[in-house]
Amino acid sequence: MISMREVQMDLISGEKLERMTSMEKVRLILDKVKTGKIVVLESGLTPAEEVRLIEMTMTEIRLDEFSGIEIESYPAKRESSFLDKIFGRKIKGRMTVIGPANQLRTIEKDKYQIITKVSVGD
Amino acid sequence: MGFFESFKTGFGAWIRRIFKKKRAKIGLYGPPNAGKTTLANRIVQDWSGGGAMGTVSSIPHETRRAMRREGIMINANESSIELDIVDTPGMATKIDFKEFMAHGLSEPEAKKRAREATEGVIEAIKWLDDLDGVLLIMDATEDPYTQVNVTVIGNMEARGLPLLIVANKTDLPESSASRIKSAFPQHAMVSISALEGTNIDELYRAIAFYFG
Numbered sequence: 001m002i003s004m005r006e007v008q009m010d011l012i013s014g015e016k017l018e019r020m021t022s023m024e025k026v027r028l029i030l031d032k033v034k035t036g037k038i039v040v041l042e043s044g045l046t047p048a049e050e051v052r053l054i055e056m057t058m059t060e061i062r063l064d065e066f067s068g069i070e071i072e073s074y075p076a077k078r079e080s081s082f083l084d085k086i087f088g089r090k091i092k093g094r095m096t097v098i099g100p101a102n103q104l105r106t107i108e109k110d111k112y113q114i115i116t117k118v119s120v121g122d
Numbered sequence: 123m124g125f126f127e128s129f130k131t132g133f134g135a136w137i138r139r140i141f142k143k144k145r146a147k148i149g150l151y152g153p154p155n156a157g158k159t160t161l162a163n164r165i166v167q168d169w170s171g172g173g174a175m176g177t178v179s180s181i182p183h184e185t186r187r188a189m190r191r192e193g194i195m196i197n198a199n200e201s202s203i204e205l206d207i208v209d210t211p212g213m214a215t216k217i218d219f220k221e222f223m224a225h226g227l228s229e230p231e232a233k234k235r236a237r238e239a240t241e242g243v244i245e246a247i248k249w250l251d252d253l254d255g256v257l258l259i260m261d262a263t264e265d266p267y268t269q270v271n272v273t274v275i276g277n278m279e280a281r282g283l284p285l286l287i288v289a290n291k292t293d294l295p296e297s298s299a300s301r302i303k304s305a306f307p308q309h310a311m312v313s314i315s316a317l318e319g320t321n322i323d324e325l326y327r328a329i330a331f332y333f334g
Contacts, residue, residue: 047276054215054273055247058240061217063233068216071269075276075306101216109267111305 007038007103007118014043022049026056033069033100034060038118044073044093053098070104072097072114146333147206149249152259153270154182154212157290161259161316162191162209168322169194175209181225183239185211188249198323198330205333210249211242213270250277255284255333262289262297262313266305275306284332289313292320 010032017025025045030053032039045053050071057069073096097104097116108115150158162175175189194205217239222232250256258274260266278285287306289299292315299313312328314321 047273047280050269050273051247051250051277054213055244057215058217058243061236061240063219063236067218068214071215073269073272075267075272101218109265111267 005120007036007120009038009040011040012042017041017043022046022052025049026053029053029098030056030060030069033098034066036100036103038097038099038104041093041096041098044096046093049093066100068101070099070101070106070116072106072109072116074111074114144202144334145204145206146254147208147252148329148333149208149210149246149253149256150259151210151213151246151256151274153261153264153268154214155180156212156259156261156264157316158212158259159185159209161257161288161290161314162189162207164316164319164322165194165196165205165207166191168326169196175207181222181227181235183212183214183217183222183235183242185209186235186238186242187211188242188245196326196329198326199334201330201334203330203334205329208249208253210246211239213246213274214239214243215269217243250281253283255286257286257288257329259288259290259316260302262291262299262302263294266302271306275309285309286328286332287311288316288325290316293318 020028026049029039053069053071060066061068074094097114099118103119105117105119106114107117150162152158159176159178163178166173166175170191175191176185178184188211189209190206192206194207196203196205217236219229219232219236222235223229227235256274256278258271260271275285287302287309289297289302289311291297292299292313299311303311310328310332312321312325314325316322
């Protein structure tokens with residue numbers, strides 16, 4: 001049970017994420033965020049998983065209950081060698097923080113750091 | 123994604139680059155209020171002899187349905203390219219009806235707009251699967267490191283499709299196109315004012331070059 005003065009932060013390791021399917025990741029994130037938790041993904045999501053998360057978020061928005069998510073990650077690093085282009089190799093995601101839109105607020109973000117504030121209840 | 127599917131996607135993108143086609147379906151993407159519909163209207167007016175694609179408003183999520191205009195012939199760089207322009211609803215990760223009430227809408231109107239806006243975001247995402255390239259419109263007065271920008275760029279890179287960043291609203295004194303360029307230096311960028319038409323010919327040359 002989480003009190004109104006505390007916020008639970010779940011840090012999910014890259015190893016755990018690697019064993020999960022895209023849909024499992026999206027479901028895990030949304031289930032946690034909808035109960036007020038902040039989720040930090042060590043290895044982030046792929047671009048395709050990010051749009052799937054946004055899409056699922058939109059379907060789960062409820063007026064007065066859940067207004068969506070705040071998600072912040074760094075621009076993906078890309079090794080754009082000739083062979084990468086030929087074989088369409090995946091771009092790896094980077095560390096990502098996700099939380100309820102009404103609790104997590106991004107203060108500053110650039111290539112090297114993400115600064116956020118988390119509110120602990122209205 | 124399996125090996126053969128990865129190979130097919132990557133090889134397909136490579137082949138498309140070699141055999142550039144003269145017709146392309148281009149999506150206008152970006153966060154709400156970046157000026158996507160203002161730009162779409164200007165393109166249509168400049169090259170299709172008038173008529174607007176959609177209405178423009180200062181209230182976010184004015185465009186809540188994707189709109190397509192076919193067969194827009196753009197002549198630039200001594201060549202021409204035929205475009206299908208898709209003006210998409212603003213991409214967002216959150217939609218709160220109270221934000222619309224702050225813009226003067228009644229509660230029922232705000233709730234209706236919020237519901238339609240969520241559908242619009244889904245529609246914009248679905249269109250990503252059916253495009254040849256993207257114009258990513260950014261408001262040059264805003265911080266470019268938004269998740270919407272990062273996600274759209276990441277998806278176009280993953281699909282191997284061309285992307286042109288448009289730094290819009292350069293008519294406003296607080297705009298900074300250089301901030302956008304330093305955030306995403308790996309991608310081509312053109313700075314414009316879609317409202318006033320500033321530098322719009324440079325954008326048409328870039329469209330012909332990158333999507334033609």
